Amino acid sequence: MQTININLLEKILYHVEKPGRYVGGEHNQILKDWDSIRTHVCLVFPDIYDIGQPNLGLAILYDILNQQPDILAERAFAPWHDLETQLRQHEIPLFSLESKHPIAQFDLIGFSLPYESLYTNALNVLDLAGIPLLSSERGAEHPLVIAGGQACYNPEPMADFIDAFVIGEGEEVIVEVVRATEKLKQAGADRKTLLQELSRIPGVYVPSLYSVSYAQNGTISDFLPLNSSVPAFVTKRIVAKLPPHPTRLIVPNIETVHDRLSIEIMRGCTRGCRFCHAGIVNRPVRERPVSEILQIIEDGLAATGYEEIGLLSLSSSDHTQILELTKSVYEKFQNRKILVSLPSLRIASFSVKLMDELRDLRPGGGFTLAPEAASPRMQAIINKPLDNAVFEETVRTVFEHGWLTLKLYYMIGLPGETMEDVQAILDAGKRVLAIGRQIRGNRVRVHLSVGNFIPKPHTPFQWYPLNTTDELQAKLDLLKTGVHRTGLKLSYNIPGTTLLEAWLSRGDRRLGQVIHRAWQLGAKFDAWGENDNLPFWRQAFSEIGLDPDFYAYRERALDEILPWDHIHTGVSKAFLRRDLEWSKLGKTRKDCREQCYACGILDSFGADRPISPLVYWGCP
Amino acid sequence: MNDQPLRIRMTYAKLGNLRFIGHLDLQRLFERALRRTNLPLRYTQGFNPHLRLNLASALPLGFIGEAEQMDFWLDQEVSLEEISNRLCKSLPAELILKNLQVIDNQQPSLQASLLSSEYEVLLPADLDPQILQEQIGALLTQATVPVQRRKKTVDMKNLILDWQLVKQAPQSLLKISMKSTPAENGRPDELLELLGLDPADCQVTRTKLIFCEE
Numbered sequence: 029m030q031t032i033n034i035n036l037l038e039k040i041l042y043h044v045e046k047p048g049r050y051v052g053g054e055h056n057q058i059l060k061d062w063d064s065i066r067t068h069v070c071l072v073f074p075d076i077y078d079i080g081q082p083n084l085g086l087a088i089l090y091d092i093l094n095q096q097p098d099i100l101a102e103r104a105f106a107p108w109h110d111l112e113t114q115l116r117q118h119e120i121p122l123f124s125l126e127s128k129h130p131i132a133q134f135d136l137i138g139f140s141l142p143y144e145s146l147y148t149n150a151l152n153v154l155d156l157a158g159i160p161l162l163s164s165e166r167g168a169e170h171p172l173v174i175a176g177g178q179a180c181y182n183p184e185p186m187a188d189f190i191d192a193f194v195i196g197e198g199e200e201v202i203v204e205v206v207r208a209t210e211k212l213k214q215a216g217a218d219r220k221t222l223l224q225e226l227s228r229i230p231g232v233y234v235p236s237l238y239s240v241s242y243a244q245n246g247t248i249s250d251f252l253p254l255n256s257s258v259p260a261f262v263t264k265r266i267v268a269k270l271p272p273h274p275t276r277l278i279v280p281n282i283e284t285v286h287d288r289l290s291i292e293i294m295r296g297c298t299r300g301c302r303f304c305h306a307g308i309v310n311r312p313v314r315e316r317p318v319s320e321i322l323q324i325i326e327d328g329l330a331a332t333g334y335e336e337i338g339l340l341s342l343s344s345s346d347h348t349q350i351l352e353l354t355k356s357v358y359e360k361f362q363n364r365k366i367l368v369s370l371p372s373l374r375i376a377s378f379s380v381k382l383m384d385e386l387r388d389l390r391p392g393g394g395f396t397l398a399p400e401a402a403s404p405r406m407q408a409i410i411n412k413p414l415d416n417a418v419f420e421e422t423v424r425t426v427f428e429h430g431w432l433t434l435k436l437y438y439m440i441g442l443p444g445e446t447m448e449d450v451q452a453i454l455d456a457g458k459r460v461l462a463i464g465r466q467i468r469g470n471r472v473r474v475h476l477s478v479g480n481f482i483p484k485p486h487t488p489f490q491w492y493p494l495n496t497t498d499e500l501q502a503k504l505d506l507l508k509t510g511v512h513r514t515g516l517k518l519s520y521n522i523p524g525t526t527l528l529e530a531w532l533s534r535g536d537r538r539l540g541q542v543i544h545r546a547w548q549l550g551a552k553f554d555a556w557g558e559n560d561n562l563p564f565w566r567q568a569f570s571e572i573g574l575d576p577d578f579y580a581y582r583e584r585a586l587d588e589i590l591p592w593d594h595i596h597t598g599v600s601k602a603f604l605r606r607d608l609e610w611s612k613l614g615k616t617r618k619d620c621r622e623q624c625y626a627c628g629i630l631d632s633f634g635a636d637r638p639i640s641p642l643v644y645w646g647c648p
Numbered sequence: 649m650n651d652q653p654l655r656i657r658m659t660y661a662k663l664g665n666l667r668f669i670g671h672l673d674l675q676r677l678f679e680r681a682l683r684r685t686n687l688p689l690r691y692t693q694g695f696n697p698h699l700r701l702n703l704a705s706a707l708p709l710g711f712i713g714e715a716e717q718m719d720f721w722l723d724q725e726v727s728l729e730e731i732s733n734r735l736c737k738s739l740p741a742e743l744i745l746k747n748l749q750v751i752d753n754q755q756p757s758l759q760a761s762l763l764s765s766e767y768e769v770l771l772p773a774d775l776d777p778q779i780l781q782e783q784i785g786a787l788l789t790q791a792t793v794p795v796q797r798r799k800k801t802v803d804m805k806n807l808i809l810d811w812q813l814v815k816q817a818p819q820s821l822l823k824i825s826m827k828s829t830p831a832e833n834g835r836p837d838e839l840l841e842l843l844g845l846d847p848a849d850c851q852v853t854r855t856k857l858i859f860c861e862e
Contacts, residue, residue, distance in 0.1 A: 048673060279677075333680030
C-alpha cells in the first residue's frame with residue numbers, strides 16, 4: 029500500500045508558496061486513529077485551501093461524519109500549481125490534511141461541488157490521487173467517489189466521473205450512503221451491486237444506471253433507468269428542521285476568504301426571483317430561532333476565538349425575528365470585541381435599521397444592495413419589483429446613517445433586456461451618487477458591480493439562451509463608457525468566463541468528454557479569471573465534435589427533455605413554465621409567505637413538515 | 649480600565665506542522681487562542697481595538713522554535729497557574745507552553761531588548777562535517793561576506809557571533825549564534841545557502857533568544 033514519504037513532502041513544502049495550506053494541524057481538526065476506525069471518508073473541496081476551508085457545507089459534513097465513532101472524515105483540497113508540479117515530479121499522491129494518507133486509500137471520496145468551474149479541478153484531484161477518472165474504470169479497489177453541492181442539481185456534465193451524486197441537503201443522507209457502502213463492502217459486493225443499492229437511497233442519483241438517447245437535432249429523446257429497480261427520477265433530500273449547527277469549527281492557521289465564524293440563520297428564500305437558482309433549489313424556507321442562534325454564537329466563539337461572525341442566509345432581512353436577533357446580538361455581545369456581518373439585506377430602510385442595531389459591532393466598509401435590474405420593466409420580468417421611492421429612501425437612509433460607500437449589484441444579459449434597460453443601471457448609479465453627495469459630500473463612493481446573467485437549470489428562465497459574448501460585450505461597453513467621468517466605480521465579469529459557466533451548468537452528459545479533454549489540454553482553476561482557459565475548451569468541443577453554441581445560445585423548447593429533468597427539486601416544471609409565462613406578461617408575484625403559488629414544494633415535502641409551531645417553515 | 653495591566657511573558661515552542669505557518673498567521677493564531685481562554689485580555693484603545701500582544705522576533709518559515717517569547721497583557725490579576733491551565737487547553741497541539749512570568753510594565757519591549765539568537769542546524773546525513781568545518785573557516789577568514797537581501801547587501805561575517813560544529817552520527821549539528829536586532833538580523837538559512845546547502849535539507853531550530861540585561 030502506497031504511503032506518503034513525509035520527509036520528502038516536508039522538504040518540498042519549503043519550496044512552495046503558503047505551505048500552511050497543506051499541513052492541517054488547525055485548532056478543532058479531528059484526527060482519529062486510522063487503524064482502529066472501520067470507514068474512512070475524505071471530503072474534498074477541489075479548490076485551494078484558502079477558498080475551500082471556509083465552506084460551511086464542508087464543515088457541516090465533517091462534523092456529522094466525525095460524530096460517528098466508527099467513521100473518520102478528513103479533508104483534502106486542490107493543490108496550487110506550485111505544489112502540483114512538485115507532487116507530480118516526485119510522484120507523491122494527493123493526501124489528506126489530517127493523517128496525510130493518500131486519498132486513494134479512503135473508502136469514500138466526497139466532492140463538494142458548489143459551482144461548475146470546479147469540475148476540471150475535481151478531475152485533477154482524482155488524477156493526482158492516482159484514481160481512474162472514469163467511474164466505469166474504477167473497481168472494488170478504488171474509493172467510491174460521490175459528489176454533492178448546489179452545482180449537482182444538474183449532475184449530467186460530471187456523470188462520467190462521479191459514481192453517485194447526493195441531490196439536495198446532505199446532512200442525513202451522507203451517513204446513509206456511508207453506512208450502505210460499508211455494509212455492502214463487508215458483504216463483498218461488487219461495484220455494480222453497490223451502485224445499484226445506493227440508487228435505492230432517496231436523494232442518491234447514480235448516473236451509470238440510466239441510458240440517454242438523442243434526437244437528430246441533438247436534444248435528448250429518451251432518458252431511462254436501466255432496470256425497474258432504479259427510480260425514474262430522483263427528488264432532492266431536505267432536512268425538515270435545520271439540524272444542530274456545528275460550533276467546533278476548524279480555525280485555519282493561514283488567512284482564508286471569509287475568515288470568520290459563519291452561522292446559517294435561515295435556509296431558502298421566499299422572494300421568487302426568476303433568475304435565482306438558489307431561490308428555487310433551497311425551498312422551503314426554514315429558520316433557526318433567535319435563542320438557538322445566540323447559543324451557536326456563544327458556543328462558536330468559545331470554541332474558535334474568532335473576532336468576527338457572519339450571519340448567513342439568502343435574504344437576512346426576511347428572517348421573521350431578524351430585528352430581535354440584531355438587538356439581542358448587540359445586547360449579549362457588545363463587550364466581546366467582535367464584529368458581526370449581516371449580508372444579503374433587502375432594499376428597505378428596515379435593513380439600515382438592522383445594521384444600526386448592531387452599532388459598533390458592524391464591520392467597517394460599505395453598504396451593499398442588490399437591485400439586480402434598474403428599469404421597472406426588467407424588474408417585473410425577473411420578479412424583483414422595486415419602487416423607485418423606496419429605493420431612493422433606502423439609499424438616503426444608508427448615507428444619512430454614516431456610510432460613505434454603497435455597492436449596488438446588477439445583472440446584464442437578462443431575458444428581454446434592451447440597451448435602454450442597461451442605460452437605466454447607469455442612470456440609477458448616477459442618481460444614487462447625487463443623493464449621496466447631497467447628504468455626505470464628495471467623499472461618497474458608489475460602486476456598480478455588474479454580473480452576467482446565466483439561465484440556470486430549475487429556474488423559470490431555464491429555457492432562455494445566454495446572451496452572446498458580443499451582446500454582453502456591447503452592454504459592458506455601454507456601461508464602461510457611461511461611467512466615465514461620473515465618479516461611479518464599475519466592476520464586471522468577463523463574458524468568456526460566463527460562457528464557460530453556461531456550458532457547464534446547462535450541459536448534458538456528453539459534456540463529460542469535453543470536460544475530460546479540456547482538462548487534458550490544461551484547463552483547471554477555471555474559476556480563477558486570471559488564467560483564461562477558454563481556448564482549451566473551444567479546442568475540446570471541436571475535437572469531441574460538439575457545438576458549444578448548442579448548449580449556451582439555443583432557446584430550448586418548452587416540451588424539450590432537459591438534461592436535468594430527472595432531478596426533482598420539489599418545485600414542479602409546470603410551475604416554472606407558468607412563472608415563465610407570467611414573466612413574459614410582466615406579471616410579478618408576491619413574497620410567497622403571503623400567498624402560496626403552489627410551486628410544488630408542499631406537494632413534495634409537506635408531509636415532512638414539522639407540526640411544532642417552534643419549527644418555522646416559510647410556506648403558508 | 650486598569651491603568652496598570654498585568655504584563656505576562658510567555659515562552660513557547662513552535663513545532664511540527666506549525667513550522668509552516670508564517671509570522672503574521674502566527675500572530676492571528678495567538679490572538680484567537682488567547683480569546684478562547686476567556687482571560688481578561690487587554691485590547692488597544694481606539695475605534696478598531698485589537699488584542700495587545702507582542703512577539704519577540706519573527707521565526708522564518710520552516711524553522712522550529714524551542715523557546716520563543718511573547719508578551720500579552722491582562723486587565724485584572726489572574727494567577728499564573730490559572731493562565732497556564734487555560735492556555736494549555738486553548739493552544740493548538742504543536743504550540744507548547746514552556747513558561748509564564750509577570751513582567752514589569754516599565755521594561756522595554758521584547759523586540760527592543762533582543763540582542764541575538766542561538767540556532768542548531770541538523771545537517772544532511774551524507775554531508776562530510778570535516779569539509780564543512782573547513783568551508784566555514786575559510787568563509788570567515790574573508791574580510792567581508794556579502795549577502796544580497798532584496799535591495800541591500802549585508803555582511804554575513806558581521807552577523808555571526810559564534811559557531812561550533814558538533815560532529816556526530818548520523819547527522820552532524822551546526823550550532824550558531826547570530827545577531828537579532830532590528831538593524832542587524834542574522835539568518836542561518838542564508839549562511840547555509842552560502843555554503844552550497846539547501847536549507848530544506850537541514851532542520852533549523854532556534855533554541856534560545858538572548859536579551860540585553862537591564
